[in-house]
Amino acid sequence: QKEVEQNSGPLSVPEGAIASLNCTYSDRGSQSFFWYRQYSGKSPELIMFIYSNGDKEDGRFTAQLNKASQYVSLLIRDSQPSDSATYLCAVYTGGFKTIFGAGTRLFVKA
Amino acid sequence: DTEVTQTPKHLVMGMTNKKSLKCEQHMGHRAMYWYKQKAKKPPELMFVYSYEKLSINESVPSRFSPECPNSSLLNLHLHALQPEDSALYLCASSQRDSQETQYFGPGTRLLVL
Numbered sequence: 001q002k003e004v005e006q007n008s009g010p011l012s013v014p015e016g017a018i019a020s021l022n023c024t025y026s027d028r029g030s031q032s033f034f035w036y037r038q039y040s041g042k043s044p045e046l047i048m049f050i051y052s053n054g055d056k057e058d059g060r061f062t063a064q065l066n067k068a069s070q071y072v073s074l075l076i077r078d079s080q081p082s083d084s085a086t087y088l089c090a091v092y093t094g095g096f097k098t099i100f101g102a103g104t105r106l107f108v109k110a
Numbered sequence: 111d112t113e114v115t116q117t118p119k120h121l122v123m124g125m126t127n128k129k130s131l132k133c134e135q136h137m138g139h140r141a142m143y144w145y146k147q148k149a150k151k152p153p154e155l156m157f158v159y160s161y162e163k164l165s166i167n168e169s170v171p172s173r174f175s176p177e178c179p180n181s182s183l184l185n186l187h188l189h190a191l192q193p194e195d196s197a198l199y200l201c202a203s204s205q206r207d208s209q210e211t212q213y214f215g216p217g218t219r220l221l222v223l
Contacts, residue, residue, distance in 0.1 A: 032209045043200055043214040044153065088152060090212075096141065096166050098208040100152035 002027045004091050006101035014109050019076040021104050023089030026070070032092035033065055033072045037085045038103065044088055048074065079108045113137075114215035116201050122221045125191060131218045133184040133201030141165075141207050142184040144176060145200040147217075153200055159184060160207065191222045 003026040013019045021035075032051055036044035048063040050056045050072065056063045062075040072091075076083055089101040114135045123129050133142065141160045145153035158166035159178040167176075173195075175187040184201055198219055202212040 096158045
């Protein structure tokens with residue numbers, strides 16, 4: 001059974017702080033990794049994707065991938081109240097299948 | 111443009127009704143997906159179409175019937191649903207397969223009475 005694990009939270013950080021979201025996956029053959037943001041009642045919105053080991057930065061967001069340790073993380077710098085949402089880690093495992101983690105709820109306090 | 115559209119936004123139906131959900135994308139993507147999402151749960155894959163052919167059916171009950179009339183359109187036909195089928199139904203597309211980024215539509219909120 002291929003799995004993607006996330007801490008459900010809620011993760012609470014003050015405005016302006018760094019939020020760190022973590023995800024582990026079970027399938028060593030996983031190839032592509034995605035972070036989606038989902039506001040309550042809305043659909044998932046792509047934040048970042050990463051394919052290679054290391055860091056990938058896009059504005060206030062940095063994705064980190066370590067395939068040897070089978071984890072992927074998302075850092076949000078200068079967190080804003082508008083970042084308050086559920087963050088879904090998604091892992092492509094092959095054969096058209098992407099497995100989603102249960103999501104981490106982030107709350108940014110103003 | 112990374113837009114996937116879905117209609118209707120909301121749907122209330124009885125257990126004997128027949129209805130359809132529609133999804134459209136004009137990004138030239140050749141893979142399209144249906145997901146079901148219950149509250150506080152991650153999206154669950156239902157069906158995948160690749161190049162207009164059904165590639166994956168995740169053991170979905172036959173009361174859900176997908177259709178891909180052309181490369182831009184994806185339908186989900188609903189018949190004799192149960193109250194436990196109430197959920198947010200999400201359509202997504204990607205260029206060729208889910209190794210690439212999937213873009214989600216806004217979803218259809220379905221309530222089965």
